[in-house]
Each structure stands twice: as C-alpha cells, then as structure tokens.
Amino acid sequence: MPISRQKNIEYLKNNPDGWDVIVIGGGATGLGVAVDAASRGYKTVLLEQSDFAKSTSSRSTKLVHGGVRYLAQGDVRLVREALHERGRLARNAPHLVKNQKFIIANYKLWEQPFYSVGMKVYDALAGKLNIGRSKIYSKAKVIDAIPQIKHNKLVGGVMYYDGQFDDSRLAVNLMQTATEYGATLVNYVKVTSVQKKFAKVAGVTVKDEFTGEEFSLRGKAVINATGIFVDQILEMDTKDHQATVRPSQGVHLIVDGSFLGGNDAIMVPKTSDGRVLFCVPWHNKVILGTTDTPLK
Ligand SMILES: Cc1cc2nc3c(=O)[nH]c(=O)nc-3n(C[C@H](O)[C@H](O)[C@H](O)COP(=O)(O)OP(=O)(O)OC[C@H]3O[C@@H](n4cnc5c(N)ncnc54)[C@H](O)[C@@H]3O)c2cc1C
Structure with a gap:
C-alpha cells in the first residue's frame, strides 16, 4: 500500500x-x-x-539477540524475555531474521566448559522458541569456520546461534x-x-x-x-523535569569480509577492558563493535 x-x-x-x-x-x-x-x-x-x-x-549491530552480556551480568529475566522476542520475530518475520552462527574462541582450558555451560543456559532460556543448539568446537573446527582466527594457544571454541536482521x-x-x-x-x-x-x-x-x-x-x-x-x-x-537518560556513544568499525574469512561470527565475551565484542559478517563486510563510552 x-x-x-x-x-x-x-x-x-x-x-x-x-x-x-x-x-x-x-x-x-x-x-x-x-x-x-x-x-x-x-x-x-x-x-x-x-x-x-x-x-x-539504523545504527544497530544488526543482531536479534538475547543479550549474552546480560546473562554474564546475571539478568536472567531480561535474557529470557529477549530470547522469547527473538524467537517470535524469527517466527513472524522469517524473511527479516536469519540464524547466524557465533563462535567463542577459547584460549584457556577452563574457558571451553565455562562458556559451553553458559551457552546451554542461553539455549534453555529460549525454551521452545530456541533457534538452534550450541555446540563445542574442536580447535580444527574453529579454524575451519574462521580461518583468520589467531591460532597460537587456541584450545577450541563454543558455537551458538543468534539472529541477524536488517534494521x-x-x-x-x-x-x-x-x-x-x-x-x-x-x-x-x-x-x-x-x-x-x-x-x-x-x-x-x-x-x-x-x-x-x-x-x-x-x-x-x-x-x-x-x-x-x-x-x-x-x-x-514538566518544566523542571530531571533527565532520565545518561548518554553514551557506540562505534562500529566496518572492515572487509576477508577479515574473518568465513560466514561465522565471533563473540568475544571479555575484551582486555572488560567489554563484549562482536565481529559479524554483513554484506561481504564485517561489522566490529560496538564500543560503549559514557559521555558524561
Ligand atoms: C551501537 C548500538 C548497537 C546496537 N545494536 C543492536 C542490535 O544489534 N540489536 C538490537 O536489537 N538492538 C541494538 N541496539 C539497540 C537498538 O538500536 C535500540 O534499542 C533501538 O534502536 C531504539 O529504538 P527507538 O525507536 O527507541 O529509538 P530511535 O531509533 O532513536 O528513535 C527515536 C525517534 O524519535 C524521533 N524523535 C525525537 N524527538 C522527536 C520529536 N520531537 N518529534 C518527532 N520525532 C522525534 C527521532 O528522530 C528518532 O527517529 C543497538 C544500539 C546501539 C547504540
């Protein structure tokens, strides 16, 4: 119309x-x-x-996700609600949402069981609306999925599914x-x-x-x-209204698709300064981000 x-x-x-x-x-x-x-x-x-x-x-990371970072913060209710909304959006608008594989690369032995359990909880919270089950990946499988990943000291990885959409x-x-x-x-x-x-x-x-x-x-x-x-x-x-929003700014970097070398995305649960970082394939490019910096 x-x-x-x-x-x-x-x-x-x-x-x-x-x-x-x-x-x-x-x-x-x-x-x-x-x-x-x-x-x-x-x-x-x-x-x-x-x-x-x-x-x-229009500035999103193009993810329909449950918010892995909120799971790490222990906000189970929020993650469950977001995962159910993810499932509903995927069901109601399959032309807009596609399943995207994410890999958490593990460089320490304890990381694989730790993140594997975390992602099983993520799967379980999605309930019947889950879009795919997480799996443990061997080192060879991680390299096969993301050829450009740092090989040195790589132990293996955990693969999980989230949604990707076009905002x-x-x-x-x-x-x-x-x-x-x-x-x-x-x-x-x-x-x-x-x-x-x-x-x-x-x-x-x-x-x-x-x-x-x-x-x-x-x-x-x-x-x-x-x-x-x-x-x-x-x-x-209300003229004397007190501000409720604390502004912060986020930045995405867009690099060539060859940066990852495959179709799977990477989720870094904790960068050296404590942030969650995504590297997501998008139209032959890769979206890296986001940063989140408070402005005040
Ligand atoms: C860097 C970044 C990455 C993100 N990535 C994701 C992601 O991957 N997946 C996800 O689900 N979410 C993501 N989010 C969150 C998501 O983008 C926001 O939650 C969502 O876009 C908020 O939408 P909104 O409609 O509330 O606000 P907005 O998109 O800001 O819309 C508000 C609108 O109000 C209009 N407006 C303001 N004042 C007036 C006025 N006086 N009169 C008329 N119109 C007015 C503005 O022009 C604007 O268009 C991300 C957010 C950021 C910052």
Whole structure:
C-alpha cells in the first residue's frame, strides 16, 4: 500500500475528532507501538521529525539477540524475555531474521566448559522458541569456520546461534503493517510542544519540517517513543523535569569480509577492558563493535 506524505499531512490537519493514540518517534519502538495500537483498532498517528528509523534504530549491530552480556551480568529475566522476542520475530518475520552462527574462541582450558555451560543456559532460556543448539568446537573446527582466527594457544571454541536482521527492512515492514491496519505515519513532522487539558496531556503541537507550518493534534493517549530524545518530550510536559537518560556513544568499525574469512561470527565475551565484542559478517563486510563510552 503506497504511503503518501502529502495526503497524510492533509489528513492530520483536517481531523477534528482527534486520535486515540499519538506516537512520537518513528524508530523501531515507535513503529512497533504503531503496529500494536492500530492492530487493536485504535485510531493511530505516528510523528517522526526526520527519516523513519534514522536515529539509533539504523545504527544497530544488526543482531536479534538475547543479550549474552546480560546473562554474564546475571539478568536472567531480561535474557529470557529477549530470547522469547527473538524467537517470535524469527517466527513472524522469517524473511527479516536469519540464524547466524557465533563462535567463542577459547584460549584457556577452563574457558571451553565455562562458556559451553553458559551457552546451554542461553539455549534453555529460549525454551521452545530456541533457534538452534550450541555446540563445542574442536580447535580444527574453529579454524575451519574462521580461518583468520589467531591460532597460537587456541584450545577450541563454543558455537551458538543468534539472529541477524536488517534494521531498515524491519522498519519498512513495520511501517507497511501499521499502514495496512489503518495507522497514519508521517515523517519530517516534529513535535514542538504538548497540549494539556485539566493538567493532563491531551495532544501535541507539531511543525512540518518542510514547510515550517505549525498545527495541533488532539489525542486520548500520547506515547513518547523518542529513544535518547525522551527527556526533551518529558520537559515539554514538566518544566523542571530531571533527565532520565545518561548518554553514551557506540562505534562500529566496518572492515572487509576477508577479515574473518568465513560466514561465522565471533563473540568475544571479555575484551582486555572488560567489554563484549562482536565481529559479524554483513554484506561481504564485517561489522566490529560496538564500543560503549559514557559521555558524561
Ligand atoms: C551501537 C548500538 C548497537 C546496537 N545494536 C543492536 C542490535 O544489534 N540489536 C538490537 O536489537 N538492538 C541494538 N541496539 C539497540 C537498538 O538500536 C535500540 O534499542 C533501538 O534502536 C531504539 O529504538 P527507538 O525507536 O527507541 O529509538 P530511535 O531509533 O532513536 O528513535 C527515536 C525517534 O524519535 C524521533 N524523535 C525525537 N524527538 C522527536 C520529536 N520531537 N518529534 C518527532 N520525532 C522525534 C527521532 O528522530 C528518532 O527517529 C543497538 C544500539 C546501539 C547504540
């Protein structure tokens, strides 16, 4: 179904009855919320100030994962929930998610049983929605899978499965699905303030970023799905709002596919400075990352 921005803008301006749900932010979260709300029959509008999924949602490591790092931190509930969501996404959208083999290379004898048990727990937490069982790999099998791996002192490895997805395709598919369910999605429309009625948020004022025109929308529920910008919207509601997000920055390096020399990915559970690192094949390249550095 084609989405016409101009038609949608006209519809926003000529809608005196207002909306059941106004979603601010057209990243992965906002688009998912729009699908959910529209599919429950709510009259839904989504407002994105820029391109859809341009912000954090286009900068991911392209993994649909349970979060091995959170397992190491002992957050079992979070990992179970993420693994179940991974399974649901793989089941609902097999054209967007593919199984990706990850190898944890072991250079000390204790590492193989340790990580093997860890990944069995990871498998078990996924329950019936698991996408594949982890296995112990011999040294020869690790080298066969990742020819460029450091051979010196390599003992063997543990292979496990996680999902890989294309974040832009997921965003486009969520947009299409929300539209099919009757939601109105508009980009380059920025929320500039919130409207209140009896001290409760009852709508938003927006600016068309192409024409500069401002207009207001009434809504029974306004959902703030603006990711790292969440505090800017909360400040519109409460002037002395205290910031809730502590910013950090992540960096990916993209290198040639020959860096790994195979189709399997590497997961480094602990770098020398204590981070989890992924090396993931992606369109004949390899994504290395991410770093995560606090900004304040
Ligand atoms: C380096 C890195 C790697 C990651 N890798 C993965 C991964 O491999 N797998 C995974 O599942 N997750 C990953 N994540 C996490 C994932 O990317 C985020 O959880 C997700 O993208 C957050 O989406 P969002 O919609 O909440 O936020 P965003 O994508 O930031 O969307 C918020 C949107 O709100 C809009 N907005 C803000 N203010 C306004 C306004 N006033 N009016 C209108 N619109 C507004 C913004 O323009 C933006 O598009 C990664 C994150 C980072 C930083």
